[in-house]
Amino acid sequence: MREFSHTVTNKYELAAKPAMDIIRLAGEHNCRTYVESRDYVTDIGKLFILLSSGIKTGDKIKFITEGADEKRAIDKIGKYVTSNM
Helix, strand or coil, X not given: CEEEEEECXXXXXXXXXXXXXXXXXXXXXXXEEEEEECCEEEEHHHHHXXXXXXXXXXXXXXXXXXXXXXXHHHHHHHXXXXXXX
8 A cells, every 4th residue: 555645735626637637647557546635535536526626725634555556556656646736
């Protein structure tokens, strides 16, 4: 299991485009990916549930990967999130 935590600093917060990009990145790897925010954990495919909860600038979001490609997946997701959120 690998984890990556990030505090949202983007003034646009967590929007649909970055969410879709993160879901796509996660889907490229042979592992399960979860996202956690405000004590709520869900499968990455349900990231839009978190969008509806209003993740905003200053909120902490954590990505968790488990499986054969967990390291590659978390590295790519972490790089994307750091650059875009």
